[in-house]
Amino acid sequence: MARILYLGCSLEGGTSLYRAQALRRLGHAVTIADPFHAVDRQLNNRWLNAAHFRTGYRALQWSMHDWVAHICATLGELDTPDIVWVDSGELLGPDCIRLLRSTGATVVLYNHDDPVGPRDGQRFATLRRAIPEYELCVVVRDENVEELRGLGASQVMRVDRSYDEVMHAPFDDPADIAPEFRSEVAFIGTWMRNESRDRLIADLITRGIPVSVWGARWGMSPFWPMLRPHHRGGNLSGRDYVAAMQGSKVCIGLLSSGNRDLHTTRTMEIPYAGGLLCAQRTRDHQAMFEEGREAVFWSDADECAHWCRTLLDNATQREAIRLAGMQRIRANGAGNQDICARVVEAALQVRSHAAPAREIRTMAPALAEVAAAES
Numbered sequence: 001m002a003r004i005l006y007l008g009c010s011l012e013g014g015t016s017l018y019r020a021q022a023l024r025r026l027g028h029a030v031t032i033a034d035p036f037h038a039v040d041r042q043l044n045n046r047w048l049n050a051a052h053f054r055t056g057y058r059a060l061q062w063s064m065h066d067w068v069a070h071i072c073a074t075l076g077e078l079d080t081p082d083i084v085w086v087d088s089g090e091l092l093g094p095d096c097i098r099l100l101r102s103t104g105a106t107v108v109l110y111n112h113d114d115p116v117g118p119r120d121g122q123r124f125a126t127l128r129r130a131i132p133e134y135e136l137c138v139v140v141r142d143e144n145v146e147e148l149r150g151l152g153a154s155q156v157m158r159v160d161r162s163y164d165e166v167m168h169a170p171f172d173d174p175a176d177i178a179p180e181f182r183s184e185v186a187f188i189g190t191w192m193r194n195e196s197r198d199r200l201i202a203d204l205i206t207r208g209i210p211v212s213v214w215g216a217r218w219g220m221s222p223f224w225p226m227l228r229p230h231h232r233g234g235n236l237s238g239r240d241y242v243a244a245m246q247g248s249k250v251c252i253g254l255l256s257s258g259n260r261d262l263h264t265t266r267t268m269e270i271p272y273a274g275g276l277l278c279a280q281r282t283r284d285h286q287a288m289f290e291e292g293r294e295a296v297f298w299s300d301a302d303e304c305a306h307w308c309r310t311l312l313d314n315a316t317q318r319e320a321i322r323l324a325g326m327q328r329i330r331a332n333g334a335g336n337q338d339i340c341a342r343v344v345e346a347a348l349q350v351r352s353h354a355a356p357a358r359e360i361r362t363m364a365p366a367l368a369e370v371a372a373a374e375s
Helices: 015-025 046-054 058-074 094-101 125-133 142-150 197-206 224-230 238-246 265-272 283-288 301-313 315-331 336-352 363-374
Strands: 003-007 029-033 083-087 106-110 136-139 156-158 183-188 211-214 231-233 248-253 277-280 296-298
Touching: 003 015, 015 029, 015 083, 015 336, 058 094, 058 125, 083 094, 083 336, 094 106, 094 125, 106 125, 106 336, 136 142, 136 336, 142 156, 156 336, 183 197, 183 238, 183 301, 197 211, 197 224, 197 301, 211 224, 224 231, 238 248, 248 265, 248 301, 265 277, 265 283, 265 315, 277 301, 296 301, 301 315
Parallel strands: 003 029, 003 083, 083 106, 106 136, 136 156, 183 211, 183 248, 211 231, 248 277, 277 296
Antiparallel strands: none
């Protein structure tokens, strides 16, 4: 099994931590180091965090370089990693990745956002400059494959998003789900500006669909007066999140158009947790599930409302689709352990053919190159 240095957010309830835990369940020796902790004083400040987000974390690169250098210096001969897994990667620029490669490890980027897409502005600007330094880049959408190659990636691997086999496991006895997490039709997710999810939910309410909404920032929606009576609480995590998916009769899956989504983690988590997936019709969704038998899909509010009414009125059909969806998502091999195993296998193949680690350049010339490129 591999020794893995895992650089990612370690926040409880986050998908990054779930992936690190899945790697451990696979038997790998995983050391977690959270790059966000290195600059938490700045990122915990509302205004500074917003400024760094909008400028691609360029002003943090001296701090991140020092943090990575400290980690590399403390690695002993026995814990030198075979793989460095960088999860998301927005904080680490080219010089940081060169330092990590100097350990002799294969440095892998896993990013399940859209680092080249339009939604997040300059958030991933520093990451994009670092792409040529990674030996393997792992992405979750077809467009990113060629885009990262165009940025200089040597190898790009496309995977689907994933559920977590442990954290998203359904309740053995649905009777254990508390009443506050039971619903007719549920949507679980954050309100987003310039997305149509609030309009879709409002349209369903207008059509008489009994929708319950969990998630943050919904009070910022222009539809809030209509949505407020249907808002059941803020962000869910852990077993509460599973309870709300499994405790709904129909669970709606919405995409982020700004993130060019054709599927999301909800696509996997809802059926795995025992919910019935009612999602937007895309080529990804249609490839993952047999439409009408393992999940239901729609293209507009009218079709979504039709499916909600049909399934609420027919418990037998609803249960058949729910159970078939649970079986299909497991058969698809869409768990964190499934995906992580594939990534590790690919990384070890890269490692077996790797050239000797390149010489590290000092921080100052690297930053000078970045400044010159941006001027």
